[in-house]
Amino acid sequence: MKAAVLTNYHQPLELRDVSIPDIGPLDVLIKVHACGVCGSDVHLVDEDFKEMSTLPLIPGHEIAGVIEQVGEQVNYLKKGDRVGVPWAQHTCGHCRYCVRGESILCPEQLVTGVSLNGGYAEYTKAPARDVTVIPDEISFEEAAPLFCAGLTVYTPFNYVGFKPGQTVAVMGVGGLGHLALQFAHALGAQTIAVSRGEDKLQLAKEKLGADEVIDSSTDEWVQKLQQMGGADVILSTANSSKLMGQAIHALAPNGTLVLLAVEYKEIIFPSPMDLIGGRRRVMGNPSGSIKDMRETLEVAAKHGVRPMIETHPLENAQQALEHVRDGKPRFRAVLTMN
Incomplete structure (x- = not known):
């Protein structure tokens, strides 16, 4: 088979x-x-995951395809099933996190396309219990980004005490943010897009479900969100430590800031009283469990949540990777196999 190998x-x-x-x-x-x-x-190519990887390695952790063969002890999936593989697999199944349905926190997990060969290839394998069936309404190309980007932005709604009608602000209208806005809208949130650029803000309001938009190019975005009553949940999908630090001030009392974008710079948060006085919280989210993955796909299928994608043939994997490095896709790049 053909594969793009690091x-x-x-x-x-x-x-x-x-x-x-x-x-x-x-x-x-x-x-x-x-x-x-x-x-x-x-990040993998740039050696940021070196402690989890052994080269040579086939990258790719947003996989969508069809089962070609099942193991002899697998009786709940069959050849021809449309399935996908997310970030985490080979979880232990018995630690305190796995038994709570939070397998993404399992200390024994292996990572698709980082610890194990992934999906930049014509075939891949995975434990049957770690794959998820793709609803017929969603194409393979649209499903693939949901197995990481979609899962990552959907999962926080299960852990922040979200209720329909609350205000959710999404910082950044990009690969993660454009999906976060759609999920927030689908779940019944009052949705606010916070981003730079008139074109992105217009897109957010016209096509991604944003009820309001705020330009983040100046520090006044915090005051504008405060004037709206503050946000019950802020999903930070922008790679900006400055915006992450400012976002605490834009939370309503009992609000939660969820860090989703990877940023290797220090984040300067306000004084403890800004958290204590309003019972505000800061949390991160690595991805999601199989339970979360199934919910992500179900909500996407029911409410029409879809990534905006550009496609590249497997042969152009390196060009696609450089495109992502340069921030050019609008909004997710997907490799397709002939």
Whole structure:
């Protein structure tokens, strides 16, 4: 099979002929139809996940395809099923996090396309219990980004005490943010887009479900959000430590700031009283469990939540990766396999 392989950090991917993976009795073999190209793949190439990876490695953790073969002990999936593979797999199933349905926090988890070969290939394998069936309403190309970007922005709604009618502000209208706005709208939130650029703000209001928009190019965005009553939830999808630090002041009492974008700079938060006085919280979210993944796809199918994508053939994986590095896709890049 053809695969785009990372052989050395900081070096271009190589298109190679490699063996189709053998599966175990509890695995499934998936013929990949689409695989998202995520910002985390750039971090992988840049050696940020070195402690979790062994090269050579096939990247890709937003996988959508069709089951080609099932292991001999798998009786709940069959050849031809449309499925996808998310970030985490091979969780232990018995630690305190797994038994609570929070497998994404399992200390034994392995990461698709980081610890194990992923989806920049014509075939991949995964434990059957870690794949999720894709609803018929969603195409492979649209489903792929939902297995990381969609899952990442949907999951916080299950952990912040969200209720329909609350105000959700999304900082950044990009690969994560454009999906966060759609999910917030679908779940019944009063939705506010906070971003730079008139074109993105217009898109947010016309097509992504934003009820209000605020330009974040000046520090006045905090005051504008305060004048609206503040946000019950702020989903921070912008790679800006400055905006993350400012966002505390834009929270309503009992509000939660959720950090979703990866930023390696220090974040300067306000004094403790700004948190204590309003019972405000700051939390991060790594991705989501299989339970969260199923809910993400169900909500997306029911409410028409779809990523805006550009597609690239597998042969152009390196170009697609550089496109993501430069922030050019609007809003997710997806590899397609012939």
